[in-house]
Amino acid sequence: MEMGIVATGTSFGEQRGVAETAGAYVPDPEAVGGLGYWTYHRVADGVTATDLAAEAAREALANADLDIVDIDLIVVGHSDVPEYLGWDSSAAVARALGAYGTPTVLCTQVCAAWSVALDHAAGAMALSADTETVLVVLVNAASEAHTNRMDFNGAIASDGAVAAVLRRGHPRLRRLSSAHFTNxxxxxxxxxxFGGSAAPVPPAGxxxxxxxxxxxxxxxxxxxxxxxxxxxxxxxxxxxxxxxxxxxxxxxxxxxxxxxxxxxxxxxxxxxxxxxxxxxxxxxxxxxxxxxxxxxxxxxxxxxxxxxxxxx
Missing domain, CATH: 3.40.47.10 (Thiolase/Chalcone synthase)
Structure with a gap:
């Protein structure tokens, strides 16, 4: 199913310098500097991933000259720790946007969720002639209670979101194909x-x-x-x-x-x-x-x- 990006929107946390702040995260700031990053973004206290996602989505809708009622499907990809367990953040984003009755889907394949989200949008269009316009929202807000944003996976985690309005048959920025491999x-x-059902509480210390x-x-x-x-x-x-x-x-x-x-x-x-x-x-x-x-x-x-x- 061919679809194209009509418009996008973004939202970011506050930009911070790596050299100026690395000492608050790691004992060896020079090692972090060797990763090659200059800056990253961190949300203010109290700002959630849902807030970031909704802000990016509002900008994308405005840039497409659309309202939320014009959207047939909302797909959210969230790549960090959710705000709550047993909770659907795609529905929370839809609520923040004022949607009612619009189907929502949540993709949680961490960094790969972007591709899965676009595939789902394309699949929904292929399966239903009524699905013409899809809002895809991708968000990351590092939970500093769970991970060290500068000492976790060889990258510096950063807080931001992007939203894209996708339309069936749109001639620009088309999705042509995808491929995946899972080992x-x-x-x-x-x-x-710790925190999941296998180990809900960490051992003492x-x-x-x-x-x-x-x-x-x-x-x-x-x-x-x-x-x-x-x-x-x-x-x-x-x-x-x-x-x-x-x-x-x-x-x-x-x-x-x-x-x-x-x-x-x-x-x-x-x-x-x-x-x-x-x-x-x-x-x-x-x-x-x-x-x-x-x-x-x-x-x-x-x-x-x-x-x-x-x-x-």
Whole structure:
């Protein structure tokens, strides 16, 4: 199902400098500086992911000259800890926008939720002729009670949201295809240990902030550097595989690939992703990542908007 982006909107927390604030998060600020980030965004106390998502959605609707009643489906991708357990944040976003009766869907595949959300929008259009216009909202707001935004997964977590109004048959910024690959062996990587039903309360003297996810990853590979390096190479290989598969499904190949928008990851990771698909790093989101920080599921569409605004 072909659909295009009619308009987008964004919302960010307050911009902060990495060099000026890293000391509040980690004992070795220089190590964080080596990741290549200059700034990131942090929401003010009391501002929620729902607030960010709704603000981005309102801007997207205004830019599309639409009201919420014009939307046939709302899809929300949320990539960090939800505000509450047993709670549907897509319905909360819809309520904040004043929707009533509009179907909502929540995607929680962390940083990959953006792609799943767009796929769901396309699938809904394919299944129902009544679904013409979809609002996709992607949000990340790091919970500093659960994770250290500068010491969790090799990136600096950042708070922001992006919304896109998608319309069936819209000729601009079209979604042509997608491809996914899941290796379930790594399902436990970067999980938050405590607070879920398996371990609702941490043992005495422990907390999520004390649990280093990298320790669990190294333990998975029996602390064998060779096995860990093989894992890193596998990631690069999978990036190339899914890019090639998506291009093939769209009737394209790598010679026609103009730009790669990866996660707003650290500079080394983005360079490795660029190398995997044969593009120079200048044709990626590397410079935007330095400024924006890693906004989880919102990274790709935020960067797409910025690249377009910059004439790229």
């Amino acid at each position: 379930p062996e790594y399902a436990d990587f970067f999980r938050i240990e 422990r907390a999520d902030l004390h649990a280093d996810p990298m320790v669990g990853i190294f333990r998975h590979f029996d602390r064998d550097p060779g096995r860990f390096q093989a894992f890193m190479k596998e990631i690069s290989g999978r990036i190339a595989d899914v890019v090639d598969q998506a291009l093939s499904r769209a009737g394209k190949d790598r010679t026609q690939l103009a730009r790669l928008i990866y996660l707003n990851d650290n500079q080394q990771a983005i360079r490795e992703a660029a190398d995997a698909v044969g593009l120079p790093i200048e044709r990626t989101n590397a410079e935007l990542a330095r400024e924006l920080g890693h906004m989880g599921a919102a990274d790709q569409l935020i960067c797409l908007r910025r690249h377009i605004e910059d004439g790229e």
